[in-house]
Amino acid sequence: MSLRRETVSTFNIIVWLEVLNLFLALLLASFGSNVLSEREKEDDDNKIGEAIDRIQRCIRFIFRLIFRAFCRKKRKKIKIIESITNETIYLNQSLAGTDDLINNIPCSTSINIDNKKIKPNGLLVLTNEAIEPIEDIEMKSLNNNNNPTSPTILSYDQILQMPPDCCPRIISKHVGRFKYIVPESIQQKWTYLRSKAHRLVEHRFFEWLIIASILASSTTLALEDINTRQQPKYYSILHSFDQLFTIIFTAELVLKWFAYGIKNYFTNGWNWLDFLIVVVSVLGSLLDGLGVADIPAFKSMRTLRALRPLKALSRFEGIRVVVNALIGAIPSIFNVLLVCLVFWLIFSIMGVQLFGGKFYKCVYHDTHDRVNISENVTNKIDCLNKNFTWENSRVNFDNVVNGYLALFQVATFKGWIEIMADATDAKDIDVQPAQESNVYRLVYFVLFIILGSFFTLNLFIGVVIDNFNQQKRKLGSGGSIEMFMTDDQKKYYNAMKKMGNKKPTKALPRPRFPIARFFFDLTTNQKFDIFIMMCIFLNMLCMCLEYHNQSRIHERILGYINNFFVAIFTIECGMKLIALHYKYFTIPWNVFDFIIVIASILGQVLGEIMANYFVNPTLLRVVRVARVGRVLRLVKGAKGIRTLLFALAVSMPALFNIGLLLFLVMFIYSIFGMSFFAYVRKAAGVTEIFNFETFPNSLIILFQMCTTAGWSGVLQALTNDRPPDCDPTLKLPSHRGDCGSMAIAIPFLVSYLIISSLVVVNMYIAVILENFSQAQEDVQQVNKN
Incomplete structure (x- = not known):
């Protein structure tokens, strides 16, 4: 058995290192310049159609412009001015014409109406002829307007801040019929309040208040x-904050x-998200008020409060720009998922035919x-x-759904050795398995790993990069990387690029x-630079010679060598200070x-002091870690490493937003x-x-699983739903006692792995x-210049 597993492990390592990298390189190449060049050819073929479309839009624009020029005066009287009597005119308090009023007043330093220039901070009076300026008149409060025949005076800023229609046009059309029935004072108060x-x-x-509330609300959720x-008073306080x-x-x-x-x-789509989150929160509070929130049928509704941190998406610009860029890749990601489902469906059906009902075995009751x-x-029997x-x-492969789950574990290379062992040991239905009774079934898993894992899963990387290439063409010289940056971060990005290209x-x-x-x-x-680089390299080798339980003589020799290199670097620093004076500090290196x-x-000094005064050896090791920083000086002389570090430094804003x-x-x-799963019994991947x-x-545990490490063990623990693996009577x-739930655990883990590992983590690679x-x-452009 051990020999068989060692053989399988060796085969796994070889295939994973060779074939995976080969497929990844081919996919990235296919999604690179060839794809873009083909699309550029398609764009050339469509230039005639685009030219015709532009001509048609230009003609329609000219006709609209002519129509507006002849009908402007009439439309101004219809949309802006509403005559109630021959002497006075009032603003339509139903807000039916507010949008037109705002749109017809330009935001400039002054406006011209009937050859009269009006300052933006002046006052405007609506009359039956035109908008006339009134100067040196105090604006009366709309709440204290007791004269029903006096005109409504509004400042320019207030007109621009007039709220839009409250309801859709169909509702506003019917409600507007009652504007003559509702008293004018109530209409004015309604407009004023809005x-x-x-x-x-x-x-x-x-x-800021809403952002603080989102952060505080998320904190209360994390504390539950x-x-x-187990602490009723503390829990009641958190519950009160949740209601607040x-x-x-x-x-x-x-x-x-x-x-x-x-x-x-x-x-606005972000407002839809906020609306759904508020509805979920209100429903949860109603269930709490009715005392039915702890009933299992309604508990899931209260659990949806976990979506409340999603309100941060619309408030934090860094996350919002990443989500907007990711939304553009959703169609392509969906296509890849569809391809995976089709490929995996074929293998799942084959697995049901080959292994359905054959993974049963006779086991000891306790172990x-x-x-x-x-x-x-x-x-x-x-x-x-x-x-x-x-x-x-x-x-197992008892049905297509279970087959999908088994194939997903094989595709992520977590727990697939056990699945392959069960497949090769299985004989027939209701027959006890025997070791390696059907070795030829390994071909099934080899084919699936090549087609279903190396090919389809790595398509995610290709799709993300291809989507960024398309966005790069749309954005122009800025590049697709700017999709993941806010305006301030774009300034940092451009400054870093200029600094990298700048020569002294x-x-x-x-x-x-x-x-x-x-x-x-x-x-x-x-x-001299070559000599210093050699000293740095030798010092790095000497630091690598340290090991645990080294002899006293060995430790003393390494200490002398380290002091020698410290002296050389100190002399170098002193000579540069003497030669350059204060200009020494104008060079970052x-x-x-x-x-x-x-x-x-x-x-060195603190190390000697701590060693003489019997300080904790752990602190001594921490102080000596500073010596490792000398290795970083090699970066100064390595041009390729500097390019890599510069790319990493420029990527920091986008990587931070993705993080x-x-x-x-x-x-x-x-x-x-x-x-x-707070009370699930500890087993397999769930530990202390x-x-x-x-x-x-x-x-x-979620950070561990975003690398796909150990998720199969976590799945095993969360799907323990019957004795003796758990006790549902606790x-x-x-x-559910200390039992898990297969119906909840599988969607929970699979969805998390797809979002975190296959999508978000691959965005790091793309950036x-x-x-x-x-x-x-x-760098190549700078070298040419």
Whole structure:
């Protein structure tokens, strides 16, 4: 058995290293310049159609322009001015013409109406002829307007801040019939309140309040762990905060409806997301108020509160730009998923035909290990007669859905050795498996790994990069990397690119003082740089010679060698300081060298002091870590490494935004995990550290699974739903004892792996490849110049 597993492992390593890299290279090449060149040819063929379309749009634009020029005066009277009597005119308080009023007043320093120039901060009076300016008149409050015949006076800023229609046009059309029945004062108060609400929701302090509420609400969700539920007072406080945040988010929703209008509110996709989150929160609070929130049928509704951190998507620009870029890749990602489903469906059906019902085996009741050959068990009847357990493997091919799950484990190379072992050992239905009874079935898994894993899963990388290439063509010279940056981050990105392309325009002056001139000539000599690089390399080799439990003599010799190199680097730093004076610190690499030298000296001094005064040896090792910084000085002389580091530095804003999105995904799944699997019995991949009992532990296990490491063990623990693996009769808040749920665990883990590992993590690869390619192009361009 051990020999068979070693052979399989060796085969796995060879295939994974060779074939995977080959397929990845082919996919990236296919999604590279060839695809773009083919699409450029297609674009050339469509230029005639685009030209005709532009001509047609130009003709339609000219006709609209002529129509507007002849009908402007008439439309102004119809849309802006509403005559009620011959002497006075009032603003339509039903807001039917507010949008037209706002759109017809340009935002400029002044406006011309009937050859009269009006300042923006002036006052406007609506009369039956035109908009006339009124100067030196105090604006009366709309609430205190007691004269029904006096004109309504509005400032220019207030006209621009007039809120849009509250309801859709169909509703406003019918409601507008009652404007003559409703008193004028009520209509004016309604408009006044809506304008104030609009000013409130647009104020930056209101936005900060909502952001603070989102962060505080997310914190309360993270604190509701297995320990909090055992403390009723603490849990009641968190519950009160949860109700408070529900009220705040509901009030925000109502204010925005009141300010923007229901129609305009739902024209924004981010507002739809906020609306759904508020609805879920309100329903959860209603269920709590009715006392039915703990019923298993309604508990899932309360669990949906975990979606509340998604409100951060519309507030934090860094996450929002990444999501917007990702939305553009959704069609391509969906196509890849469809291809995977089609490929995997074929293999799943084949797996059902080959292995359906054949993964059952006779096991010991306590350990779940397969019974020994000495027990002489050949089929299911013998197993039951001898009081053993006839048990099926957790991952099997009994149906197409189970086959998909088994293939997903094989494609991610986690837990697939056990699946392949069950397949090669299986004989027939209700027959006890025997070791390697059908070795030829390995061909099935080899074909699936090549076609279903190396090819289809790696298409995700190709699709993401291809989508970025398309966006790059649309954005122009900025590149696709700017899709993941905010405006401020784009400024940092452009500044870094300019700094990388910039060459020194003025050489350092040669000092006049003889000693300084000597050190200047010495330190600027290329041979001196080579000597320093050799010292750095030798120092790195000496640091690699340290090992655990080394002899006293060996430790002393390495200490002398280290002191020698510290002295050389200190002398180098001193000579450059004498030669360059204060200009030494104008060169970034010199500042870096100076910091490394100071850290090395402090490490030596503090190391000796700690060793003499019997300080904890752990602190001594931490201080000596500063010596590792000397290795980084090799970067100064390695041009290729500098290019890589420059690409990484330029990528930092985009990588930071993608990291925020990944953290948000992990945060939401952590809340879901604590709600569903906090009390699951520890087994397989769920341990004392890797579990869903607390928020930090949930983040750790999810971070582990975003690399696809150990997720098969976590799946095994979360799908333990019957004795003896768990006890569903335990009285715990989960209503399932310490059992998991296969119906919840499988969608939970599979969806998380697709989002985090196959999509978000691949975005890191795409961003770094894009910046590295851009950095190489910039270096080549600088060298040509």
